[in-house]
Amino acid sequence: MTQELVILGGNFAGFVGAKTVLDKINPKLGQRAFHVTLISASTHAYFNVGAPRLLVEPDKIDSTLFSIEKAFAKYPKSQFTFIQGTVTNVDTTSQSISYQKPNQTVATASYDSLIIATGARTENVSYKLVGSHEETVDAVKTLNNAVKAAKTIAIGGGGPTGVETAGELSSTYPSKKVTLYTGASRPLEHLGKLGGPAEKKLVNLGVKVINNVKVLSASATADGKTTLKLSDGSESVVDLYIPVVGVRANTEFLDSSFLDKSGFVVTDDNLRVKGLKHVYALGDVISGTAKTVIDLDKAQKQVIEATLLNEHVSSSNKLIPHPHPKEITAAVPISKNGGVGVVNGWGLPSFLVKFAKAKDYMIPKAPGLFGIA
Ligand SMILES: Cc1cc2nc3c(=O)[nH]c(=O)nc-3n(C[C@H](O)[C@H](O)[C@H](O)COP(=O)(O)OP(=O)(O)OC[C@H]3O[C@@H](n4cnc5c(N)ncnc54)[C@H](O)[C@@H]3O)c2cc1C
Incomplete structure (x- = not known):
């Protein structure tokens, strides 16, 4: 049965x-x-790995969304049902x-x-599915319009997504003032040696990197700006705040x-x-x-x-315990031209990060990664 x-x-x-x-x-x-x-x-899956690029190229959103019904169309109804x-x-x-x-x-x-x-x-709803995929599309477009209108942008969070976001914004819009609050001793603190080179690349692109300071709260001002309360006791007013923390x-x-x-x-x-x-x-x-x-x-x-x-x-099939690799693998684009990366603990040169991810954020590979190529 x-x-x-x-x-x-x-x-x-x-x-x-x-x-x-x-x-x-x-x-x-x-x-x-x-x-x-x-x-x-959501009726669609979302290749949110490409979300930092969508911030500056929102028209690519259609290439990041995949209908679940279509992806499983080859299975008969007796085997598979989708419910939104x-x-x-x-x-x-x-x-x-x-x-x-x-x-x-x-x-x-x-x-x-x-x-x-x-x-x-x-917290940033354009970076993950939070409801229907239409809500994600709206969030991506709204954020892109806010980015275009802003002269000063603050990013809270120095992990890979914060660094990628800062890289996309500063390389696409060099005249905007982009500040990255890492909340740690350096960007990408948990990725070991990558932090120093990442910070250097960001600074070269014009990003102001502020370490050891966290954004504690963000509140809207009457004239449409955002006031940030910072962990060093100071405040900063920016046109746009993008939270990328956890x-x-x-x-x-x-x-x-x-x-x-x-x-x-x-x-x-x-x-x-x-x-x-x-x-x-x-x-x-x-x-x-x-x-x-x-x-x-x-x-x-x-x-x-x-x-x-x-x-x-059959219980004769061996269980495999979840391996927790000691060495890290990550590729973090900082603009279309490269970034920093590590594979099983070995550093990746910037040009390899460019070809592996930075040039297109792997969006053309998304169908394959969802197993529907
Ligand atoms: C901006 C960004 C960039 C990233 N880049 C990379 C990268 O380069 N490489 C990498 O390896 N990882 C990356 N990640 C991490 C990666 O996105 C996650 O590991 C991945 O999304 C996890 O997939 P998931 O299916 O477990 O969860 P999710 O992607 O969070 O999907 C959860 C699904 O559950 C649905 N859902 C949630 N709640 C309910 C509910 N109550 N009822 C019904 N449905 C519900 C949602 O609609 C969604 O379909 C990135 C993350 C972010 C935010």
Whole structure:
């Protein structure tokens, strides 16, 4: 008899979960094959890796959005169903999910197995899916117009996205005053040696890099500007403030006993949600993982396949624990002409960062990365 497997969230991790079940697990299950229902707030997946480039080239947005229905069109209805809805509750005792449809009515779905892949959101709504993809498109266009109108722009957050954002703005609009508050001793503090070269490149582009100062709050002034309160006690008034500090887990629908202090889902090394049977998590929503597409693609994909094979096909299939690589891999563009990067601890020269990512932010490769090329 068919079993029902529900996947919550339809971006990178939801795609990995659905394709793993449909392509790798179901062919081995015969009559017991899963019917997969994917529930997501947006009808489209979003290649948000390219979001910093969309800030200055918003017309590329169409190349970053992918219809979920189309991506799974090859699977018959007996195997796959997509539902647009925002999940509001998961009852792990009755194995039932409540979700709100776009017309605001509430519906429910039952599951035998569940994959939670609802990711995490950013304060800057153009950098992640926060609702429908139309809301993301609007956010990208609104931010682009605000950038064009601004003479002074402050960016809060010195991680890869903050550095990429500063690089895009300063190289595209050299006359605008761009300030980056890293809130750390240097940009890219967690990427080891990359911080120094990154800061140098930003300064060469005209970015004012301010280290060891955080943006504590931002409030609108009567004349449409933004006042920033800074951790050194000072204030700054800018035309536009772009926050790029951290992410928040999309897990409000789940009982807090399954979450860590920051709201991320606690799993074991095999991506099984601790304390629940046949409930798994994938992607950014998991506690303590790298929160990158690289980790999802190079590590979690193999782990979840092994776990599902072990639990649903045969326990003779070996479990693979999630590897947590000691060496970092990252490519951080700073303008179209290059950037800084590291692969398994080895530094990448700027020209390789240019060809790997900076020239087009990998947007032409997006269909392949979603497995729909
Ligand atoms: C600007 C930016 C640039 C990045 N660049 C890189 C990069 O170069 N390389 C890299 O490896 N990583 C990069 N990342 C990280 C990468 O974006 C994440 O690792 C990736 O998005 C995680 O995918 P996900 O599917 O787990 O979650 P998400 O992308 O957050 O997707 C979550 C999905 O769940 C849906 N959802 C959320 N809540 C609900 C709900 N209640 N009900 C129903 N559906 C819901 C959302 O609509 C969405 O479809 C970047 C991140 C940002 C912000």
